[in-house]
Amino acid sequence: MQQQQIKFGAWLLLLIAGWTLVFWPTLQNMEQVWRGSDTYMHCYLIPLIALWLCYDQRQLINFSPKPSAWPLLLMLPVLLVWLIGFASDTNALSHFSAVILLQLGLATLLGLALSKQLLFPLFYLIFMVPFGEALNPPLQDITASLSVAMLQWAGVPVFREGLYLATPIGQFEVAVACSGLRFLIASVAIGTLFCYLTYRKWYKHLLFMLSLLAFSILANGFRAFFLIWIAEVSKMEYGFGADHYIYGWLFFGVVMFVMFWLGGRFADAEPTAKPANTHTAATPMKLMPLAGFFGLLTVTFILSQQVQLTIAPEKPAAAALPAGFSAVETSDWQVSFRDGLTRTQGENTDNWQVFSADYGHKQQQGEMITWANWLYSTKQWTVLKQRDISFAEKPYRLVELKNHLGQSRSILFWYQIGQRQTVDTKWAKLYQVLSLLQGDSSVSGVRAISVPISIEQLDLAKLEQLAVQMQAQMQTQMQPQSSPSS
Known part of the structure; x- marks a missing residue:
């Protein structure tokens, strides 16, 4: 039995090493998100x-790994x-x-019977994924x-305009940090673990998680x-600065304590531990499923190396500006696009600003x-309204912003991927994938026009003239610039 465990441990280390090698760019990106946001710091612990x-439930597990080929089909x-996500940089x-x-690789190594016994620990690994930003x-x-x-x-008089509340x-302002996403994601991760350790009946899991989600949202609103x-x-005098964070953590602790205290009152009895069967004859591990797993990893690695990469410069080059615009370094609307092939920002005498940045369909x-x-900047500006419009049968999106000083600003923007134009980030990603598959060596770009007035005050004819000019200029600038790299 001990020899079988040593052999299993060796295969486990080899499986994790192979998985890490193939998906290293994705794992690096995930870790950067964990490190760059307090919302996902818990991912390190998952x-x-x-x-x-697995260790805590060891007395309930009959350790007999029998590799299975069924997970390979999934x-x-x-x-x-x-591969699609890697090629399109869709995180x-x-x-x-x-x-x-x-998870599927571990299931292949463990086999169906042992994977079923370790189903929750395997499932819990999904919380390593930094998800939920779209809920903000x-x-x-x-x-x-x-x-x-x-x-x-x-009894407090209040006037709401978008996410601004005037008393x-x-x-x-109900900023992104006030959305309660950190609270919600942490609650789901901790609550799921609590359910597994406390309940055996599925409907108790469901009722507790629904109650936790509703209570978390209500508690954040009350906070x-x-x-x-x-x-x-x-x-x-009070309520902001350090108080803001103290109250936030206090509310989180109180809500978790109350929910776990209430949930614990309906806990199910723990399953009776079964003594480990030390007389079970060791069975040889099937190598074909493991060979299939590593074969799929090898094919995936080879295909990922065929994706055409664009080598970006250390500092984006400057691109030409429309007539009448002079280059500026910063702006009060704080547009920010990093690591591009080109990046340019300009302003004219009417305080209209333009921004452009170009990228490879997939960059190194x-x-x-x-x-x-x-x-x-979502920290400085809140969206009041937005609408889609078209100039020369091309799609554009107008967004009206407002900051805490009451200042308004309108932004017109669009994305250009080769000959395709869109205002939707999901379509932009899809177009980049299609361009890569078609061997299109053009580039992708984003263009924006910013005007310090509301949408109602805009001169749409003047805006259209500038947008069409930038769009035409963009087409001439988008010459093949990428070079393949393995």
Whole structure:
């Protein structure tokens, strides 16, 4: 039995090493997200928690790994999804598929029977994926609505404009950090673990998680209301700065304690530990499923090396500006696109600003559509409204912003991928994949026009003239610049 465990351990280390080697670019990107956001700091602990769960349940597990080929059938479509995500720099696809492939690889090594016994620890690895950023806007809107309702119940006059709440004492913004996403994701990760350790019946799992989600959202709305109410009654002396974070952690702790205390009152009895069967004859491990797994990894690695890469310069080159515009270094709308082939920002005498950045469809470093690139600073600006328009039968999107000083700004933007134009980031990613598959050696680009007025005040004819001019200039600049690299 001990010899079998040593052999299993060797195969396990080899499997993890092979998986790490093939998906190293994706794993690096995941770790950068973990390190760059407090929302995902818990992801570092997920593998350790999964290992602890396996160790904690060791008395209930009949250790008899029998590698199975069935998970390999699921690996084929997941590997295809990863290749698409890798080629298009779509982090959601590449992150999820890489972790799922680890789960399937472990299931191949363990076999179906042992994988079933370790189903939850294997499933829990999915929380390594940094997901949920798309929930920020709806969560901000819910938090703002709850705050307004509670302020009105408390007798505090409040006027809402988008995500800005104005009370007699001042104006407050429900920023991205106030959405409660950190609270929600941490609650889901901890709550899922709590359910596994506490309940045996599926409906208790479901009821607890739904209650936890609802209570977390309500608690975050109450937290935002409480901060505004404290600032109101204290004449802005309390409620912000260090208080903001102290109250946030306090609310998180209280909500978790209350939910776990209530949930614990309905806990199911723990399963009776079964003594390990030490007399089970060791069976030789089947090598064909493992050979199939490593064969699929090898094919995936070879295909990933065929993806055409563009070598980006250390500093993006400057591109030509439209007539009448002079180059500027910064802007009050704080547009930011990093690691491009070219990047240029300009302003004219009417305080109109333009921005352009070009990228390879897939670069060795950097990408056009990523969480690190933005058309405006979400910390300084809030979206009041947006609408799609067309000039010369081409799609453009107009966004109206407002900051805490009450200043308005309108932004017109679009993405260009070869000859295709879109305002949707998902379509932009898809067009980049199609360009790579077609061997298109052109580049991708983003263009934006910023005007310090509201949408209603815009001169659309003048805006169209500038947009068409930039679009035409963009077509002439988009010459093949990429070079393949393995």
